[in-house]
Amino acid sequence: MQDRDTLRRVAATQRLRAAVAGSTGYIGMQCVTLLAAHPNVDLVTVLGHSTAGRRYSEAVPGSDVDIVVGDGLDLGDVDIVFAALPHTVAAGQAQAWLDAGAVVVDMSADFRLADAAEYQRWYGVTHPAPQLFERAVYGLVEMERDRLRSSDLIAAPGCYPTAALIATLPALRSGLVEPRIIVDAKSGVSGAGRSPSLSVHFAEANESVRAYGVAGHRHRAEMLSQMRPASAADVSLTFVPHLVPMTRGLLATVYMRIGDGVDAEAVTALYRDLCCREPFLRYDESPPPTKSVLGSNVAALNCTVQGDTLVVTAAIDNLVKGAAGQGIQAMNVRFGFAETAGLATASAWP
């Protein structure tokens, strides 16, 4: 295992050797696309069980990455691994990867919750590596930038939590809103992954919108684990995700009651100021359409007041800012690269 500071210093001037495990699911594919074009990265290993042995460019439509897909979880000699695997798989392997000197960016939910008990409650399985929870840093860069600079195990946030947290944490932390939050979120169908099933069958999902997971969705626990430390008072959260007939894009519409006597402009100003400082946050004067962030790592925000309620809308590309892009943004911070390296800050309309 290399000395961590050495690794980091070296990396900023050199190129990282990177691997993607689970490279033929939608999040893995997006990791591969972005890493292959990243100016500071050599993508050297792609792993994928179902396509092992084939050239990546033949296995994934539109790709020009000409590497043979490997099987198993052996990375070879790499500096960083992006793990886009079903839950528990990366957790079971993370210690070995860390011991071999790799920084681990886990795209699954394995290290997003507070601890192993919470994990077991929501995922119904014993966590394979509870000792790693204290080492993991939640990869929402805008909120955890400092801790990420020295992290080796990064838990990339889920797509819904990314949008919901960016939309709520500024207000929650300010204490200017009541900590009773409703998040009504709308996601494109790619958020459900690449495994065929009736619910994502074209003819069933097209020309239709529906709510799901109303009784309780795992991403609500992830949101709460970040919201609670941000609020002095108890947080109440209602979260309802919806499936919308589009491939990519996620919109969170968040409802928070403005505190008594609070000037609504003061709350809105928090978001405007944050967006000014952050390279991937954009404040729009009207509610952002999800199309305006597709392909980019941008989260676009708008605050509008209706009566005593603050309505924050936050739009992201669920596979970029909501997954792979955010992981790469965290990598950029971790290794001292330009934070925007290899990531788009603009989207091509239409």
Next chain:
Amino acid sequence: MQDRDTLRRVAATQRLRAAVAGSTGYIGMQCVTLLAAHPNVDLVTVLGHSTAGRRYSEAVPGSDVDIVVGDGLDLGDVDIVFAALPHTVAAGQAQAWLDAGAVVVDMSADFRLADAAEYQRWYGVTHPAPQLFERAVYGLVEMERDRLRSSDLIAAPGCYPTAALIATLPALRSGLVEPRIIVDAKSGVSGAGRSPSLSVHFAEANESVRAYGVAGHRHRAEMLSQMRPASAADVSLTFVPHLVPMTRGLLATVYMRIGDGVDAEAVTALYRDLCCREPFLRYDESPPPTKSVLGSNVAALNCTVQGDTLVVTAAIDNLVKGAAGQGIQAMNVRFGFAETAGLATASAWP
């Protein structure tokens, strides 16, 4: 003007002569399609300024209605008129139509609000016929069936209010929920009408979802005018509509806090019972996809509890139950026809 009771008695055994004014907008087209196939109706007049003089079947794709489109607002000898016109137009003509003995089903917002002052506040114009407000009956059949039996001026509800009110009034009337309501609604693009503009341009609206009208939408006033009488306490309503990339379909996701000490099952039971009694309400055990009501006059409902919050989802076809179908349902009640005559209670999947 015919004697009203005579008209009604006669109509139940004979066929009505019907007209559609504004017949080449989306709501007008749906009125024409449904009336042309209605077992108790002869569609004799279709009016439309932009296509006047052409055969309707040539002006509207897919139609087989072989009538020449008329200009102006002169109906000829009809028993009922469906007015799908820009606001203020039908209001300006309604008295003349009523005087000529026609029942008026107005698809615009002209008679939906409480009075002319409220109308002026939201639409920014003086109401052309304030004296008719007391004569108008709000055409949400499930809530106003008795008054509709003797009405001559029916204000067909807006698409958003239809879904929102069916989803909220049962709980509000029961007093089992707090009258603090959030309605997050998602509509297909046909709800914006047939006039081309950038916001409904295919390449702009496709593959995108966005909120609009957050600072204040006219349909909120319409909802409140029906919610207030239904609640003993003051009603607070937050309403945010969204545009979703599909042609038809509207989903309202409604959030209401269940009262302290109230059994959530008791609230849900109200909706199940109502759906059992009503020919066009359907209770689904999981949140209804909008596709499951397309082309039908059905509103599909689900209630799911998350923590202390009741989440009601209501799905309709915005052009049928949310407009033309509801108007015809009201006509059926008014003239003593079978309430389901000429309306579908099922949808063809997919």
Next chain:
Amino acid sequence: MQDRDTLRRVAATQRLRAAVAGSTGYIGMQCVTLLAAHPNVDLVTVLGHSTAGRRYSEAVPGSDVDIVVGDGLDLGDVDIVFAALPHTVAAGQAQAWLDAGAVVVDMSADFRLADAAEYQRWYGVTHPAPQLFERAVYGLVEMERDRLRSSDLIAAPGCYPTAALIATLPALRSGLVEPRIIVDAKSGVSGAGRSPSLSVHFAEANESVRAYGVAGHRHRAEMLSQMRPASAADVSLTFVPHLVPMTRGLLATVYMRIGDGVDAEAVTALYRDLCCREPFLRYDESPPPTKSVLGSNVAALNCTVQGDTLVVTAAIDNLVKGAAGQGIQAMNVRFGFAETAGLATASAWP
């Protein structure tokens, strides 16, 4: 087995008892929807392996058919069965159904080709009931109306052949075009059926168009078996189907060279005249959009000449005129009902 003439005479004045086998695939669903609303039919049996034992209205979104789904292939006492089953299944059962006195409308390819040898060539299996080929009548009503009046075994055409044959047979039979035909067809995704797979996964099929089956598609053999008898000379046919990101709708664009010295207007007139005579054919002055026939049993046609080439476009709803609706149209002819009974001749725009 009832006497056939008796059955037919009785049926015209009474109601048919009908069954649908394979009722929870897309074609079976459309059969159920249409039969449930047919004025001369009582739908008494629905069979479906995967949903057996459940109420149909619970198994299929949006349906209000309140019958318990049966398993197996036993129909009970019915006058007609619509078989929407995988190929070879209906063929294996057809004799038994016929012996029990039922008219069989087979929605599969089992009886569409000329004989068992041709079937084996294209489907790679031995035909289970070769003796029935001579009894089967191809259910393209516009071309086979007379033979259908006395048929007991009706082979409902495939969706691509329906559009392609309506677009080509009039010209081919006239001898005014060269029998060298190119059919470039575009289908909505529901044509691929309800079984989930990667190629019909929403995120893969959405926002994309592609050709498939270019080297040879089974529907080409079906087309040829009908085109050959229609032409005095040898027929050459190139057929390429495409998948388009929409749920329903099928457009065939057909290219035929006009014969030397032939007046193009004379060819076009054939199509206009045919459309005047046929209740479900519509001639449009410009190429029909598929949306203009959705939900109806109409095939809309246009002929336009470009240079020496006649371009015929034919639009259908693949699940109605391209499948279930056409089967019911054949049933109407077979039993002497009004040919349009239970079928829409118009579509609701948009």
Next chain:
Amino acid sequence: MQDRDTLRRVAATQRLRAAVAGSTGYIGMQCVTLLAAHPNVDLVTVLGHSTAGRRYSEAVPGSDVDIVVGDGLDLGDVDIVFAALPHTVAAGQAQAWLDAGAVVVDMSADFRLADAAEYQRWYGVTHPAPQLFERAVYGLVEMERDRLRSSDLIAAPGCYPTAALIATLPALRSGLVEPRIIVDAKSGVSGAGRSPSLSVHFAEANESVRAYGVAGHRHRAEMLSQMRPASAADVSLTFVPHLVPMTRGLLATVYMRIGDGVDAEAVTALYRDLCCREPFLRYDESPPPTKSVLGSNVAALNCTVQGDTLVVTAAIDNLVKGAAGQGIQAMNVRFGFAETAGLATASAWP
């Protein structure tokens, strides 16, 4: 006017100053997006009548280009201008731009046809600058690379011709196919531009496919002007474009009869070989879905033989390889940059 060789030599090591005229239409937007991220370009001027005076990033959703939009056609001091203007506008201004030392990449049809007479025939107006035809080079890089190295006036090909010509010229030039060509093309709706109209209204275009321009489309003339010189014999071309419900993407399905006695493999090999040599051509073993090229400058090709007919399918992103990307590819060639500079050779799936 600078000396051309000097300009070119300098540019290869320095950065170009670029302008986009017509920057808020879809093609202009795509030019801006690509040029703003191009490693050898400084985008200094964006012109657009309807948004003049606003910051570009406020006028165009998702853009981060922070330049004030200018009005008129005055470019300032630039080395190259991309003109995405209505036809005749760029032609009227081109001489002035050339005189001021700018290389002109015209995205309109003004310089694509053979001469001013042909232009007048198809566009119905007198060409404003007939003297420039001999100076213009058709910007289909794969076919005109050498001439482009010294061109100052580049006519970027239309979207349909790009796909159709890449799919046909290799075979035509070889003489191995008969010069009787059918091009059946399918385009996403963005190809129709950004001006709202009923035909591109979401609710009209969604869930529908239709042919248009069957009697004669201007792009046919453009195709023929390139095909004729490629064939020893007379060329016959039938071209039918279709509108498909997707934002981007264009598929050309091309039918050509293989010459008597010709080995089909020999024809296919021409395409495989060409794709091996060209950085933006990709040969797929099965027909390419348009989604596999979205956002990239790639044209993906497949050849499949059906009977005696060669079916070539070619997929492009209509706004990239079919417009802006191709213009930038030509610029790269013209100024000696890496041909792939600023252009994607891969697409992010899904």
